[in-house]
Amino acid sequence: MPQHATPPEASEGKFLLSLDSELKQDEATITRAILLHSLFAKRICLTDSQLIDSPALERFFRRHSADLSAEADVAGRCGRPPMLGSLSRRQSDITAVVDLMLTPNPRTGLPTYFSRLTEEQNQLLRGKIAHVTDSDERREVLFSLAGRGFKGHISQTTDYFRRNPLSVVARQGLR
């Protein structure tokens, strides 16, 4: 067997390619994928864009909110990771992820494009927050366009990841 300079690490969990925000998703498929792979992995690892832009994932969180929270609590007490993990740039703070995405990119001067919104909604969002510097105000503009359910989703996911510190997966080299 060829030798590695550094031995490979065990997986922190599964990364579901089907949660890509540019792929057509349905809740049943996402639910099955999450549940089945949760039986074969430490956790299901979720990225910023999956958490923000996947309507199917949002529905999964909403529908199973109580059960997911209970599982995260039990796992936390046992020192184990919960079913769902965060690969987020802001760890467990998904509200901060939204703020990051709404902050104009220094190169383009524009916030991140949200594929959960239509093109028209994205244009509207960009126009409305162009001169807004307060992050709370920016967020409210987004919530007003994306629907109030989205605001609940953001707070729910933040609450979920904060329940169990082992939900957060650190990037390699940053541990």
Add this chain to the structure above:
Amino acid sequence: VREQLTVLDEPWNRRWMKPIDLTVCDEILTEIGLNPEAQSRERLHLAIYGGKLPHYYHGEIQRSSPEAEDTRRHSWRHPINTLYSFDLAQKYSSAPVLNSKWFTLPDCLPRDEMPAITKLERVGRVKATQIHFDHLTVPFVAAVRAEDDFWASLNRLETASVSGDSSGYASAFEEHLRLVSWRFREHLYSTGWRDLVEESAVELWAQMLPRGSALSALILAGVGQWYGLPWQTVGSAFLGTVGSVGVFTLIARGLLAGVKVRSPKFKAFEVNLRKMVE
């Protein structure tokens, strides 16, 4: 992405690529080279389309042009997304999982005349209770994950996955499959669905792919479709990284109730990237 496309940019690959594919490949590499540190998928997308980026909404491309060149450019988008996702997953030590019918192996990659380079091989067979999705619930999964046995078995599986020993990985997978299967059987009994308890022979099929090449990533993303696996196989294809050998795909055939998996096509997995791995 740059690493993968640089390989694609080798002369023996460039000679079969269409002019528009060459242009797209060059533009992506140029864009990455302008600022390698500022990693953003949108930058890659802009390079693909030459700055005129169509967006997605609910999985549908918006305002796409029907012109041949634009269609050709568009075929690069999901492969680039896949490479980007594989890289992101690796940065967080997580394993990309094939579970989608939505991915399309782009037509800029396969070529008919190339010989097969990969094969699925049967590596094991285990008796297991079939999983019925209608009864696969969050509380059930939570209950299984709360058990010490589950974590002991999972740890053995994880250890095997980095050992470089594919047969050891297959054995550990079999053991874990038995545990999950047994728990699901108990779950069906305890919830009054004993009629659904059905033992079947689950076959484990494996595919070893070269390590660290675009080929691995793209084939893994497209393998389900290529082998005729229906979308319901979501979750029946489990991927693990087997040490330094390569990427190891394990498909548990027959695990999911009501899911018919057609026989794998052994003879052909024709992708015009063979020389990239030689």
